[in-house]
């Protein structure tokens with residue numbers, strides 16, 4: 001996957017020395033990688049808590065007035081009724097799929113939904129994609145000690161947001177484009 005991302009980034013940037021925002025528009029694969037990351041590892045798995053204004057019924061359950069409501073978007077992202085093979089990290093699942101994270105599809109709500117949806121979506125997405133493209137353009141990445149990607153420790157730690165429990169250790173090798181590469 002990292003090879004696929006690197007290939008795309010370096011092909012789009014052929015002949016250039018650095019990545020610009022406009023280049024990222026042509027990097028479709030890294031956009032799929034970000035979407036899949038937000039599905040599989042949402043940084044805010046329970047969104048912000050809500051409080052019910054009045055008693056109501058949802059799917060046969062009575063929700064009392066003033067109850068605290070938590071929406072578990074971590075579970076929504078892994079619901080087998082919404083996703084094929086949900087435990088598999090597969091960016092291609094979004095290739096011909098119009099589901100996005102902008103609050104219109106309730107199976108993918110890493111930024112929340114409705115009037116309190118995250119107002120920083122565009123800022124966040126733009127910066128993450130740009131950073132990812134720059135990391136793939138300027139470095140070749142390796143796991144230490146010939147480690148298999150399947151053995152990566154992906155355990156999450158949930159406090160106010162969800163992060164890796166243990167740091168990711170990678171070995172970067174600087175890549176200096178000559179302009180003659182054949183990608």
Ligand code: HEM
Nearest residue numbers: 043044047048110111112113116117118119120121123124
């Ligand atoms: C990957 C990055 C980010 C994620 C996953 C994220 C996710 C979220 C989520 C889940 C909420 C709560 C929505 C809800 O409960 O319905 C939220 C709220 C909010 N976010 Fe973000 N966010 C991100 C980046 C940002 C950035 C970069 C900014 C500002 C530049 C930002 C500003 C806010 C603000 C101000 C709120 C509160 C909105 C309100 O309560 O009306 N977020 N965000």
